[in-house]
Amino acid sequence: EADIYQTPRYLVIGTGKKITLECSQTMGHDKMYWYQQDPGMELHLIHYSYGVNSTEKGDLSSESTVSRIRTEHFPLTLESARPSHTSQYLCASRDYNEQFFGPGTRLTVL
Amino acid sequence: GQQVMQIPQYQHVQEGEDFTTYCNSSTTLSNIQWYKQRPGGHPVFLIQLVKSGEVKKQKRLTFQFGEAKKNSSLHITATQTTDVGTYFCAARYSSASKIIFGSGTRLSIRP
Numbered sequence: 455e456a457d458i459y460q461t462p463r464y465l466v467i468g469t470g471k472k473i474t475l476e477c478s479q480t481m482g483h484d485k486m487y488w489y490q491q492d493p494g495m496e497l498h499l500i501h502y503s504y505g506v507n508s509t510e511k512g513d514l515s516s517e518s519t520v521s522r523i524r525t526e527h528f529p530l531t532l533e534s535a536r537p538s539h540t541s542q543y544l545c546a547s548r549d550y551n552e553q554f555f556g557p558g559t560r561l562t563v564l
Numbered sequence: 565g566q567q568v569m570q571i572p573q574y575q576h577v578q579e580g581e582d583f584t585t586y587c588n589s590s591t592t593l594s595n596i597q598w599y600k601q602r603p604g605g606h607p608v609f610l611i612q613l614v615k616s617g618e619v620k621k622q623k624r625l626t627f628q629f630g631e632a633k634k635n636s637s638l639h640i641t642a643t644q645t646t647d648v649g650t651y652f653c654a655a656r657y658s659s660a661s662k663i664i665f666g667s668g669t670r671l672s673i674r675p
Contacts, residue, residue, distance in 0.1 A: 494603070494650055496667040544606055552597070553654070553663060555606040 457481050460545050460556035467535055468564050475530045475559045477545030485548040486528040490514060490541050491558075497544070503528055535563045566591065568655045570666030578674045583640040585669035587653035596636045597654040597663070598627060607652060610638075645673050 457480040467473060479486065484505040489497040499512030503522040517539070518532050528547075532539060540563050545556040570587045577583055587596065595614045599607040611620055613629035613636060620627045626639045636655075640647055653666040 497665045551612050552609040
């Protein structure tokens, strides 16, 4: 079982709220990723990091931001949530070969 | 940008039938990985293929990497209900590049 954690697992909020989705891993991996995924659909890379103080935008345009102040922690923030942000958000970290995914946060914006 | 095409998008089979999903790239890959995501779950790593023409087996699952390292397949023999889920390929074009996921093949099974 991978040591990568996401909180909260489920979140229902109103439009305009600021939220932060937490992701932590205890494997010491430098590379970490955030994906957005609608149920059963493809994974869209929204942010990634190759180490502390390194963050890049992914392939899918996103109104979120990330930070990487510590190796183990890679939070994602939405400054002003909208209904179009309703989705599942998956965090992952990678060793040389394999990506380990967290359990995901299911976000619903009303 | 670089893309990995995965087909089919959906496959519905009778339990006991075989299943295959394919991934194709227009350029040579460094390696390819396969992941399985159960309904409501998160993707879980299955295997990585690196060598040209490589074939690996895990029980009823057979993974192949093409000779030109531009395509790969996952074949499941005699599907069971526990095989239900979405199967993703994930490719890298070099050792330094990001992993690029295919769009996934969703497998459903009639008991």
